[in-house]
Amino acid sequence: MKTPALPPTEHQPRPYTGPSPGDVLALRKQFMNPGIFLYYKKPLMVVEGRMQYVWDEKGKRYLDGLGGIVTVSVGHCHPHVIAAGNKQNELYQHSTTIYLHPNVSQYAEKLASKMPGDLKACYFVNSGSEANDLAILMARAYTGNFDIIALRNAYHGGNHATMGVTAHGTWKYNIPQAFGVHHALAPYPYRGIWGYDDPQAGPNYANDVKEIIDYASSGRIAGFIAESIQGVGGFVEFPADYLKNVYGYVRAAGGVCIADEVQTGFGRTGTHFWGFETQGVIPDIVTMAKGIGNGCPLAAVVTTHEIAQSLVGKVHFNTFGGNPVVSAMGKAVLEVIEKENLQENSHKMGEYILAGLNKLKEKHKIIGDVRGKGLMLGIEMVKDRKTKEPATAECAQVLETARDLGLLLGKGGLRGQVIRFAPPMCITKADADFLLEVLDESFSRLG
Ligand SMILES: Cc1ncc(COP(=O)(O)O)c(C=O)c1O
Numbered sequence: 001m002k003t004p005a006l007p008p009t010e011h012q013p014r015p016y017t018g019p020s021p022g023d024v025l026a027l028r029k030q031f032m033n034p035g036i037f038l039y040y041k042k043p044l045m046v047v048e049g050r051m052q053y054v055w056d057e058k059g060k061r062y063l064d065g066l067g068g069i070v071t072v073s074v075g076h077c078h079p080h081v082i083a084a085g086n087k088q089n090e091l092y093q094h095s096t097t098i099y100l101h102p103n104v105s106q107y108a109e110k111l112a113s114k115m116p117g118d119l120k121a122c123y124f125v126n127s128g129s130e131a132n133d134l135a136i137l138m139a140r141a142y143t144g145n146f147d148i149i150a151l152r153n154a155y156h157g158g159n160h161a162t163m164g165v166t167a168h169g170t171w172k173y174n175i176p177q178a179f180g181v182h183h184a185l186a187p188y189p190y191r192g193i194w195g196y197d198d199p200q201a202g203p204n205y206a207n208d209v210k211e212i213i214d215y216a217s218s219g220r221i222a223g224f225i226a227e228s229i230q231g232v233g234g235f236v237e238f239p240a241d242y243l244k245n246v247y248g249y250v251r252a253a254g255g256v257c258i259a260d261e262v263q264t265g266f267g268r269t270g271t272h273f274w275g276f277e278t279q280g281v282i283p284d285i286v287t288m289a290k291g292i293g294n295g296c297p298l299a300a301v302v303t304t305h306e307i308a309q310s311l312v313g314k315v316h317f318n319t320f321g322g323n324p325v326v327s328a329m330g331k332a333v334l335e336v337i338e339k340e341n342l343q344e345n346s347h348k349m350g351e352y353i354l355a356g357l358n359k360l361k362e363k364h365k366i367i368g369d370v371r372g373k374g375l376m377l378g379i380e381m382v383k384d385r386k387t388k389e390p391a392t393a394e395c396a397q398v399l400e401t402a403r404d405l406g407l408l409l410g411k412g413g414l415r416g417q418v419i420r421f422a423p424p425m426c427i428t429k430a431d432a433d434f435l436l437e438v439l440d441e442s443f444s445r446l447g
Pocket of ligand 1: 126127128129130132155156157158227231232260261262263289290
């Protein structure tokens with residue numbers, strides 16, 4: 001059995017003197033909602049983080065291959081982002097948008113400069129669920145139509161509206177949340193009707209959206225929402241020309257196109273700053289969260305001034321959205337991405353790791369598919385390559401072994417059969433080699 005070595009780091013974690021994981025777990029059981037789930041048989045407690053690494057209470061270091069669920073974009077406690085937050089915290093913490101404050105306006109200007117086309121009107125909120133909820137409201141208010149088309153295998157959040165557009169039974173409660181929502185076929189080449197070898201896969205999947213418009217709606221819809229790569233669904237990349245065709249059908253039916261960039265934004269896909277750009281489209285509304293704040297509660301809906309006008313006439317308000325502290329931190333995140341060329345690093349590291357994963361696929365039969373872009377990479381595990389039966393238990397076992405070896409990974413897919421790798425975008429080649437070695441060892445130990 002091999003024990004791959006983590007690349008060295010200069011950071012020394014502080015000695016931990018707080019309560020033990022057992023005590024923390026007991027408090028959690030007593031005072032927190034049991035619906036909140038934990039990873040790992042023996043729950044992990046992380047007490048410190050620096051860039052791509054985190055430390056548990058015993059001082060054991062891990063490469064963070066999930067980045068707080070695709071959220072720590074530029075690195076844990078990045079000094080530039082932390083300094084921006086601390087400086088503002090000491091001066092003036094909370095305002096709301098009823099008064100002017102330079103931070104939120106300047107941040108909006110900077111964020112808008114990253115957007116293509118007429119996407120220049122920002123509305124800041126606190127989470128991805130809130131952003132998607134607001135985007136759906138805008139789509140309905142702007143078009144005067146009600147029907148929304150979303151995709152199977154999508155995850156858009158856990159509040160009422162976004163549970164409705166989410167299409168994973170595992171995340172849906174038995175309440176009437178999807179009123180007016182239709183779910184089209186997931187453009188999922190590995191499992192869907194049209195596979196990787198079909199050049200017409202994109203247009204064929206897109207045609208299902210057209211059929212929903214024709215068969216299941218009045219012919220007039222409010223909009224279409226999709227992640228640019230399905231995240232929770234297991235990092236499913238759409239075939240070429242999928243969104244281009246869908247956007248045409250949606251706009252012809254009076255709808256607007258919403259891109260959920262909560263996981264794919266901010267350079268993570270490597271080749272582009274936004275995931276939708278990989279499909280050659282410009283949406284009408286873009287939602288973003290997670291990586292936008294590198295861990296601070298910040299999210300946004302960016303649209304055109306014309307669509308943004310739909311909120312005027314009624315009162316719409318969000319207490320914390322874009323407060324002076326998170327605006328300063330959000331701006332600092334953009335500065336770091338630019339200064340440290342993190343999009344380019346995502347591209348380089350992503351290509352390197354993907355090549356390594358393809359080699360692992362040749363060696364380990366349990367790997368059915370490897371896919372993704374930049375630092376958003378998935379490994380779909382199957383018991384049998386012909387039947388594609390999901391290897392759920394084995395996937396969980398790989399996560400456990402990798403954790404023991406010093407690597408944190410994520411899970412995804414309807415059956416928890418996809419390993420997800422989405423680390424902070426500052427990882428190095430030495431980290432990538434460590435990841436590949438740990439994965440090889442973890443697959444080998446499955447026997
Ligand atoms: C693509 C996508 N959209 C929306 C959300 C919801 O974001 P939040 O948990 O911040 O509400 C998530 C969360 O995982 C997500 O992955």
